[in-house]
Amino acid sequence: MKKALVLLSGGVDSSTLLFYVKQRINVASVYALSFLYGQKHARELDAARWQAVKAGVKDHRVVDISFLGELLAGAGCALLDPDVDVPDLSELDRDARSQPPTYVPNRNMILLSIAAAFSETLDISDMFYGAQAQDEYGYWDCSDRFVKRLNNALALNRKKPVLIHAPFASMTKAKVLGIGFDLGVDYAHTWSCYRGADKPCGTCPTCVERAKAFRENDTPDPLS
Amino acid sequence: MKKALVLLSGGVDSSTLLFYVKQRINVASVYALSFLYGQKHARELDAARWQAVKAGVKDHRVVDISFLGELLAGAGCALLDPDVDVPDLSELDRDARSQPPTYVPNRNMILLSIAAAFSETLDISDMFYGAQAQDEYGYWDCSDRFVKRLNNALALNRKKPVLIHAPFASMTKAKVLGIGFDLGVDYAHTWSCYRGADKPCGTCPTCVERAKAFRENDTPDPLS
Numbered sequence: 001m002k003k004a005l006v007l008l009s010g011g012v013d014s015s016t017l018l019f020y021v022k023q024r025i026n027v028a029s030v031y032a033l034s035f036l037y038g039q040k041h042a043r044e045l046d047a048a049r050w051q052a053v054k055a056g057v058k059d060h061r062v063v064d065i066s067f068l069g070e071l072l073a074g075a076g077c078a079l080l081d082p083d084v085d086v087p088d089l090s091e092l093d094r095d096a097r098s099q100p101p102t103y104v105p106n107r108n109m110i111l112l113s114i115a116a117a118f119s120e121t122l123d124i125s126d127m128f129y130g131a132q133a134q135d136e137y138g139y140w141d142c143s144d145r146f147v148k149r150l151n152n153a154l155a156l157n158r159k160k161p162v163l164i165h166a167p168f169a170s171m172t173k174a175k176v177l178g179i180g181f182d183l184g185v186d187y188a189h190t191w192s193c194y195r196g197a198d199k200p201c202g203t204c205p206t207c208v209e210r211a212k213a214f215r216e217n218d219t220p221d222p223l224s
Numbered sequence: 225m226k227k228a229l230v231l232l233s234g235g236v237d238s239s240t241l242l243f244y245v246k247q248r249i250n251v252a253s254v255y256a257l258s259f260l261y262g263q264k265h266a267r268e269l270d271a272a273r274w275q276a277v278k279a280g281v282k283d284h285r286v287v288d289i290s291f292l293g294e295l296l297a298g299a300g301c302a303l304l305d306p307d308v309d310v311p312d313l314s315e316l317d318r319d320a321r322s323q324p325p326t327y328v329p330n331r332n333m334i335l336l337s338i339a340a341a342f343s344e345t346l347d348i349s350d351m352f353y354g355a356q357a358q359d360e361y362g363y364w365d366c367s368d369r370f371v372k373r374l375n376n377a378l379a380l381n382r383k384k385p386v387l388i389h390a391p392f393a394s395m396t397k398a399k400v401l402g403i404g405f406d407l408g409v410d411y412a413h414t415w416s417c418y419r420g421a422d423k424p425c426g427t428c429p430t431c432v433e434r435a436k437a438f439r440e441n442d443t444p445d446p447l448s
Contacts (some may be wrong), residue, residue: 063291068341071287075345099383106311106341106386108375113337117292121299141379149377153333156364156373159323162330 001027003121006128006169007111008032010048013168014130015190016180020167021128023101023183032060037107038069038080041196050189057081063114068107081192084173086194089205100138102205108141109150116154117160125162132168132176134209140218144169173209174216175219181217183206188222200224225251229343230352231335232256232284234272236434237392238354239414240404242299244277244391245352247407255346256284257339260305261331262293263422274413283371287338292331302326303418310418324362326418326429332365333374334411349386356392356400358433368393397433398440412446424448439443 004027008014021027032055034048043060052060069080072159077082078101092100112129119127135142147166155161168176180187188198200207200223214221228251232238245251256279269286276284302308302325316324334351343351344434359366371390379385392400404411416434418426420441424431424447438445 057288061295063295065289065291067289068338071285071338071342072345099381104339104341105344105377105384106381109337110334110341113330113333114292114295116326117334120294120329121296140382143380144378144379149373149380151369152375153377154330156367156370157330158364160329191376 001126003027003029003122004122004126004128005031005033005115005122005124007115007130008034008048008052009130010034010044010046010051011130011192011206012162012173012180012187012190012213013132013176015047015051015170016176016185017128017130018051018057019183019185020179026207028058029058030055031124033118034060034062035110035111035114035224036064036066036109037063037104039196040079041167041191041194043196045190047191050071054186054189056070061118065110068110069106072105073180075105076101077104079104086204088203089184089208090203092205097138099140100205106141108139109148109171112150116164119162120157120160123160126203127162127164127167129164131166132166132173133170136175140203147191173213176190177213177217181219190223225249227251227255227346227348228350228352229251229255229257229339229346229348231354232258232271232272232276233354234254234268234275234414234415235260235354235396235416235430236411236437237356237400239271239275239411240356240400240409241276241352242281243407243409244403246279253282254279254349256281257342258284258286259335259338260286260288261288261328261335262290263420264303264310265415265418267420268415269349271413271415278410278413282325285342286293288333289338291329292334296329299329299407301328303328304314305325310428312427313432314374314427316429321362323364324429330365332363332370336374336388340388343386344381347384349384351386351388353388353390354392356388356397357394362429363430389405398436401437403442405443414447
């Protein structure tokens with residue numbers, strides 16, 4: 001594969017994906033795309049920038065779509081709305097977990113469709129998305145089925161169809177992390193915590209999942 | 225149907241759709257959404273605003289996603305790039321017509337995915353899209369198949385799935401216009417011309433198609 005684009009949030013999964021694409025898929029020119037969408041944890045973008053430089057990507061763009069914060073005000077989204085607290089994972093009951101307050105309405109379809117347009121512009125036909133199996137519990141737009149159905153729509157493009165690859169879609173976060181250790185990913189320069197304060201809170205859903213993944217790899221998290 | 229959202233560009237098809245949804249589908253509260261995406265013919269948005277007021281929509285938002293112009297620079301898109309002229313329809317050969325220079329990379333998936341997020345936020349489960357059959361020649365993202373496949377993806381949403389309706393997808397523009405005459409749509413306040421100058425150019429693809437649709441209805445175009 002000559003060229004590929006990686007969606008890079010700066011978290012564990014997409015940072016691992018970046019190095020996976022570079023080293024395992026053996027892509028000559030890797031492009032990375034990140035989004036400022038009004039998320040409270042916009043500091044994840046510093047991590048994204050660091051990883052993009054480290055991986056030696058050809059081009060890394062951070063697209064400002066923070067208009068989403070205003071447009072989706074009223075959705076009760078804990079990642080966007082200053083008046084809605086990010087919950088601890090332990091506060092979420094079973095029903096809430098199927099689409100938790102940390103779900104951003106249709107976010108991933110928006111990000112992927114912009115990324116597909118950018119790929120098309122650069123004559124890139126392969127795009128990589130860091131969805132992993134563990135997120136599927138709460139986010140329909142991280143599921144393998146979602147990727148397949150979106151690919152069905154993108155395949156209709158008559159001249160430059162773009163294909164979304166989600167190589168981690170059937171893996172746990174612990175498994176992804178294990179791959180990253182093999183690839184030499186530096187997790188000190190990743191960011192997960194939804195609360196986005198100076199230090200990870202340790203109790204929000206993504207902090208708990210990150211801690212679990214490190215524990216299952218018998219490795220300390222450099223951020224904790 | 226209690227609530228619906230209409231994607232409103234300010235052209236013939238979507239302006240007709242707005243009144244169709246209001247009167248034929250008999251929706252109590254209609255919301256409209258328009259986009260400034262860097263198009264040369266941004267004056268279509270004045271028409272969209274006029275139609276939204278005339279139709280008495282509950283809320284009309286114009287979302288600024290003009291970052292697309294910069295992100296997609298280099299795509300050779302005649303609607304976005306000041307260095308690429310909008311072609312006359314007569315200049316386009318058969319191959320060019322299957323995805324002409326006036327095609328904006330993946331634009332409609334981007335617009336529809338943002339619109340779905342906004343709908344979800346407002347608890348709207350029905351969204352209307354003015355794709356008509358005649359545009360399918362050049363735009364894969366106006367086809368009925370595209371709408372169906374995108375709906376397949378959106379249907380995975382576990383709590384608030386949004387369905388895209390495209391009631392004109394199998395109709396010609398002339399047929400859509402005929403419906404609009406019955407509904408009393410005022411086409412003096414619509415805009416089609418891609419060149420976006422003070423007056424419609426009369427020769428770009430959308431001007432030619434608009435003229436043909438009026439001619440087939442034996443009615444003069446108030447803009448010409």
